[in-house]
Amino acid sequence: MMISRIFADQQKSQEGLSAEAIKTLRKQKIGAFFRYVILILCGAVMLYPLVWMFSAAFKPNYEIFTSLSLWPSEFSMDGFINGWQTGTEYTFGRFFWNTFMYVIPKVILTVISSVIVAYGFARFEIPYKKFWFVTLIATILLPSSVLLIPQYLMFREMGMLDSYLPLYLPMAFATQGFFVFMLIQFLRGLPTDMEEAAMIDGCNSFQLLIYIIVPILRPAIISVALFQFMWSVNDFLGPLIYISSVEKYPIALALKLSIDVTEGAQWNEILAMSSIAIVPSIVVFLMSQKYFVEGITAGGVKG
Amino acid sequence: MYENRRLGLAYISPYIIGLIVFTAFPFISSLIISFTEYDLINTPEYVGLDNYEYMLEDDTFYQSMWVTFAYVFLTIPLKLAFALFIAFVLNFKLRGIKFFRTAYYIPSILGSSVAIAVLWRAIFSLDGLLNSFIGVFGIEPISWLGEPVFAMFSVTLLRVWQFGSAMVIFLAALQNVPQSQYEAAMIDGASKWQMFTKITIPLITPVIFFNFIMQTTQAFQEFTAPYVITAGGPAKATYLFSLYIYETAFKHFELGYGSALAWVLFIVVAIFTAISFKSSKYWVFYSGDKGGK
Numbered sequence: 001m002m003i004s005r006i007f008a009d010q011q012k013s014q015e016g017l018s019a020e021a022i023k024t025l026r027k028q029k030i031g032a033f034f035r036y037v038i039l040i041l042c043g044a045v046m047l048y049p050l051v052w053m054f055s056a057a058f059k060p061n062y063e064i065f066t067s068l069s070l071w072p073s074e075f076s077m078d079g080f081i082n083g084w085q086t087g088t089e090y091t092f093g094r095f096f097w098n099t100f101m102y103v104i105p106k107v108i109l110t111v112i113s114s115v116i117v118a119y120g121f122a123r124f125e126i127p128y129k130k131f132w133f134v135t136l137i138a139t140i141l142l143p144s145s146v147l148l149i150p151q152y153l154m155f156r157e158m159g160m161l162d163s164y165l166p167l168y169l170p171m172a173f174a175t176q177g178f179f180v181f182m183l184i185q186f187l188r189g190l191p192t193d194m195e196e197a198a199m200i201d202g203c204n205s206f207q208l209l210i211y212i213i214v215p216i217l218r219p220a221i222i223s224v225a226l227f228q229f230m231w232s233v234n235d236f237l238g239p240l241i242y243i244s245s246v247e248k249y250p251i252a253l254a255l256k257l258s259i260d261v262t263e264g265a266q267w268n269e270i271l272a273m274s275s276i277a278i279v280p281s282i283v284v285f286l287m288s289q290k291y292f293v294e295g296i297t298a299g300g301v302k303g
Numbered sequence: 304m305y306e307n308r309r310l311g312l313a314y315i316s317p318y319i320i321g322l323i324v325f326t327a328f329p330f331i332s333s334l335i336i337s338f339t340e341y342d343l344i345n346t347p348e349y350v351g352l353d354n355y356e357y358m359l360e361d362d363t364f365y366q367s368m369w370v371t372f373a374y375v376f377l378t379i380p381l382k383l384a385f386a387l388f389i390a391f392v393l394n395f396k397l398r399g400i401k402f403f404r405t406a407y408y409i410p411s412i413l414g415s416s417v418a419i420a421v422l423w424r425a426i427f428s429l430d431g432l433l434n435s436f437i438g439v440f441g442i443e444p445i446s447w448l449g450e451p452v453f454a455m456f457s458v459t460l461l462r463v464w465q466f467g468s469a470m471v472i473f474l475a476a477l478q479n480v481p482q483s484q485y486e487a488a489m490i491d492g493a494s495k496w497q498m499f500t501k502i503t504i505p506l507i508t509p510v511i512f513f514n515f516i517m518q519t520t521q522a523f524q525e526f527t528a529p530y531v532i533t534a535g536g537p538a539k540a541t542y543l544f545s546l547y548i549y550e551t552a553f554k555h556f557e558l559g560y561g562s563a564l565a566w567v568l569f570i571v572v573a574i575f576t577a578i579s580f581k582s583s584k585y586w587v588f589y590s591g592d593k594g595g596k
Contacts, residue, residue, distance in 0.1 A: 120314025126311040141516070150330075175321040271421075285409065
């Protein structure tokens with residue numbers, strides 16, 4: 001009797017315990033389920049427009065707005081073929097080429113100048129260093145529209161209008177304080193023993209920069225290059241102000257031109273070209289996500 | 304070598320040159336130009352405060368300032384709240400967190416591209432995607448871009464849609480909140496909501512502040528979306544301040560007045576930023592050296 005009672009008690013308490021454990025487990029499971037539902041629903045709403053754009057590019061024009069389906073009833077490449085020809089005497093390929101004509105110099109110059117300047121800020125004593133650093137932060141917060149008109153007049157004076165120079169020349173002077181700031185933060189977080197060792201071995205400061213700083217900064221440099229690439233490819237106001245002849249148009253202006261010319265008409269062409277326009281950004285992003293997340297959390301990023 | 308001040312100056316010299324030539328000089332110049340009348344052809348003529356006096360009677364100026372504020376105060380809270388909410392949901396040990404992070408981040412890398420603005424037009428135009436969607440439920444088409452309130456809503460939505468970068472920053476901050484804090488609160492019998500408002504929020508205020516400042520200074524200068532989607536219309540309902548500056552200076556070639564407008568925008572943003580920084584003393588908590596990134 002005794003034994004069986006003890007046994008029964010034990011069983012009871014075990015049941016009680018496991019029931020509670022099951023309860024919390026179930027609670028967690030329900031919580032996770034709701035989280036997934038929220039994430040999937042919001043994600044679907046967010047990505048639907050993008051996916052729809054790609055699918056609409058393959059649809060015949062009459063079908064685009066009449067069906068919500070993401071699957072074209074009949075596949076048509078017309079949007080791409082006709083869109084590529086554009087309404088101008090140039091193909092869309094030309095506008096792609098033009099875009100990279102200034103985006104690539106912009107990225108390279110930004111990286112080089114920002115790394116050199118960040119190295120100076122992070123590792124050297126500089127007269128009035130605090131003042132220069134404050135100006136750096138101030139330029140990040142300064143609304144660029146206040147500089148627009150005088151800069152335009154300046155480049156006009158230098159005869160650089162309707163060329164890509166105004167778009168990338170300033171980048172040679174570390175004018176995007178944000179990137180410099182991000183690199184300084186990164187450098188400050190790194191120990192200097194390697195540099196000290198190299199110095200004892202007789203490296204000068206420039207050799208230090210090339211052989212030690214640049215390799216360890218690599219992930220941050222890639223982040224800078226990627227962000228600058230994205231922002232430059234997407235930039236619209238810059239080209240709008242400085243580029244006036246169609247033969248020099250980048251993608252951004254070409255797209256704007258296409259919706260102005262064919263008002264309310266060939267949506268399949270317009271959406272096909274818009275799809276092509278964002279492909280480089282998406283491919284670059286998917287290939288190098290890690291650097292975006294690192295860069296964004298190291299310095300924080302607008303966008 | 305680290306003490307070599309001249310060498311240090313040499314390394315940052317590109318920045319100093321850039322600061323003088325491409326920032327400080329244009330900055331001062333635009334103030335000077337704002338006191339002139341200049342059309343690119345005739346020589347600039349000094350007119351004193353005329354541009355600013357004209358502005359006081361310029362209806363477009365008031366309209367543009369009003370819609371810019373409306374845009375900023377609609378976009379920023381929505382965007383940040385959404386970013387924080389999704390970051391909060393993602394901040395549990397969920398499988399597939401990377402996939403969702405990617406999915407939510409993609410819209411914000413495409414950012415202000417014209418292609419996305421074009422897509423927005425396709426969605427919100429009268430015979431666009433949204434109207435065919437609501438048509439399924441028997442709702443009559445709505446002129447999203449033709450009604451002032453709806454047009455503002457459409458343009459705002461594009462910005463809110465790009466909450467991804469703010470979300471990634473929030474997510475990183477949430478992951479840094481020490482687990483021990485929650486455990487201690489749990490022992491004291493705190494509810495989930497109490498933990499969120501009393502522990503999570505205070506600890507991430509530096510990041511909220513950072514996101515807020517970056518997003519607002521940017522939102523004040525929004526250009527591409529309203530320019531491409533609505534061209535500022537209808538009836539200047541989405542005629543944000545940057546559009547007004549651009550059209551004044553580069554369409555009507557009134558560079559003096561354009562500069563005056565740009566300076567007013569600068570002062571507005573500066574005051575707004577200063578107030579934000581001042582107020583941050585009361586609601587942003589920096590714990591030890593872990594403060595805002």
